[in-house]
Amino acid sequence: MTKVILETRGISKSFGALQASKDVSIDLRAGEIHALIGPNGAGKSTLIKQIAGSLAPDAGQVFLNGQDVTALKTAARAKRGLGRTFQISALAMEDTVLQNVTLGALGAGASPFQFWRAALDDQAMRAVAEDALQRVGLQDHASAMTAELSHGQRRQLEVAVALTLKPRAFVMDEPMAGLGTEGSKRLTVFLDGLRAEAPILLVEHDMDAVFALADRISVLVYGEVIATGTVHEIRTNPDVRAAYLGDEE
Numbered sequence: 582m583t584k585v586i587l588e589t590r591g592i593s594k595s596f597g598a599l600q601a602s603k604d605v606s607i608d609l610r611a612g613e614i615h616a617l618i619g620p621n622g623a624g625k626s627t628l629i630k631q632i633a634g635s636l637a638p639d640a641g642q643v644f645l646n647g648q649d650v651t652a653l654k655t656a657a658r659a660k661r662g663l664g665r666t667f668q669i670s671a672l673a674m675e676d677t678v679l680q681n682v683t684l685g686a687l688g689a690g691a692s693p694f695q696f697w698r699a700a701l702d703d704q705a706m707r708a709v710a711e712d713a714l715q716r717v718g719l720q721d722h723a724s725a726m727t728a729e730l731s732h733g734q735r736r737q738l739e740v741a742v743a744l745t746l747k748p749r750a751f752v753m754d755e756p757m758a759g760l761g762t763e764g765s766k767r768l769t770v771f772l773d774g775l776r777a778e779a780p781i782l783l784v785e786h787d788m789d790a791v792f793a794l795a796d797r798i799s800v801l802v803y804g805e806v807i808a809t810g811t812v813h814e815i816r817t818n819p820d821v822r823a824a825y826l827g828d829e830e
């Protein structure tokens with residue numbers, strides 16, 4: 582059986598009377614892209630935050646490589662191999678592209694600003710950062726200011742930052758957002774190859790990308806997983822069509 586790398590068991594979360602996560606149990610297996618889709622407000626970002634550690638669930642657990650990480654903060658989860666890209670950019674705009682990646686290589690959650698100059702001199706760190714930039718196709722922009730990058734390039738840079746930590750699993754919240762057709766296609770090709778290195782839990786509204794990439798899809802509606810299955814199973818599921826995908830085809 583394929584190894585489970587990341588798992589939620591019975592995650593629930595309420596904001597006042599609103600139940601944003603209802604007993605959510607999903608898993609991410611080695612080598613796969615598992616897409617999480619659903620209407621606006623279905624609770625996708627809320628679930629991702631609980632997996633990444635920035636929001637505590639009311640009930641349920643998160644497991645990474647078989648270990649319960651529910652009590653760990655975001656940085657500790659990152660150190661254990663959880664790579665995350667954000668819906669809202671976490672990049673330092675006033676730094677260069679290479680500096681941003683080097684900060685990533687230093688480790689999530691640290692306060693490395695006083696160290697980055699030294700870090701940039703560190704050949705090993707620099708090599709890791711340059712390798713990550715090469716892989717996302719930003720090698721020619723290493724010394725550019727991050728603020729000068731296009732939206733699409735910033736998304737690539739976020740992936741490069743995540744790559745430097747050599748994650749065991751990726752969690753990505755709408756990486757295609759704002760990329761345009763060409764940018765989405767390029768990122769789709771990249772993510773397609775990335776899954777062999779670490780599986781990806783992918784929240785994405787771009788259904789072309791989801792259908793092209795996903796090995797499995799889970800559909801979240803009102804905080805609840807109403808179906809998990811292959812692309813074909815999800816596209817032909819009457820409940821999913823009624824709740825979400827009806828307009829897509």
Ligand SMILES: Nc1ncnc2c1ncn2[C@@H]1O[C@H](COP(=O)(O)OP(=O)(O)OP(=O)(O)O)[C@@H](O)[C@H]1O
Pocket residue numbers: 596599601619620621622623624625626627628
């Ligand atoms: N901090 C919060 N306080 C109160 N309500 C919240 C909070 N965060 C999210 N919600 C509510 O929880 C529900 C789920 O929101 P969430 O952002 O997780 O949905 P989503 O599926 O990611 O939506 P989208 O596709 O629009 O990004 C929404 O009704 C939202 O308004």
